[in-house]
Amino acid sequence: MVRSTIIYRYDSIPLCASVDDGHDPELIEQKNQIKILVTKLNSNSEPQASLSSGSSFTIHYLISEGIYYFVICDKSYPRKLAFSYLKEISNEFYNSFGQEVSNSQNLRPYVYMQFDNFLSKTKKVYINIRAQTNLDKLNSELTDVKNIMTKNIEDLLYRGDSLDKMTDLSSTLRNQSAKYRKAAQKINFDLLLRQYAPIAVIAIVFVFLIWFIFLR
Secondary structure (H helix, E strand, O other): OEEEEEEEEOOOOEEEEOOOOOOOHHHHHHHHHHHHHHHHOOOOOOOEEEEEEOOOEEEEEEEEOOEEEEEEEEOOOOHHHHHHHHHHHHHHHHHHHHHHHHHOOOOOOOOOHHHHHHHHHHHHHHHOOOOHHHHOOOOOOOOOOOOOEEEEHHHHHHOOOOHHHHHHHHHHHHHHHHHHHHHHHHHHHHHHHHHHHHHHHHHHHHHHHHHHHHHO
């Protein structure tokens, strides 16, 4: 399930956070992880990623228009729903406060806490993935997460890995995917050529004979 949501600006200023259990030590630890992670994000970072954190949680993030959106979910929570949730809150937040966030030089931390009302309502839609009444409210076309990076947050924060490496790896995966897709298209074309070329040749010969015998 969705456990907590936090929104930051590119300069690490927290803009809003969901009101949740402030006494859960595991959840507090995840939020502390995010505080460190924010300082490592930059313009070269992956715009979307899933970070496995400990044995119980996954931190998903989305970067859009210089704003960082984080959601802490149970590890079993589907990634598609997590990124669909992030996309929904990012659209609403930017439509409501985006221009102000971009143009304001000095923002107080958590100045947009009123946005928690939207976070709470949206969380209720996504909290029970088995309830059909909730699923009916989701878009039929959920976020495609096949190319979104998955990383262990401990490797990222404490063992020297960088988000730039994630970007390089993701780019490599996309290039390989494009290469294999082109190869598959070529194979399909060759098969079609082998299958229908003889028929086309026979048809051309037949038409030529008709023309030669009757129409010449």
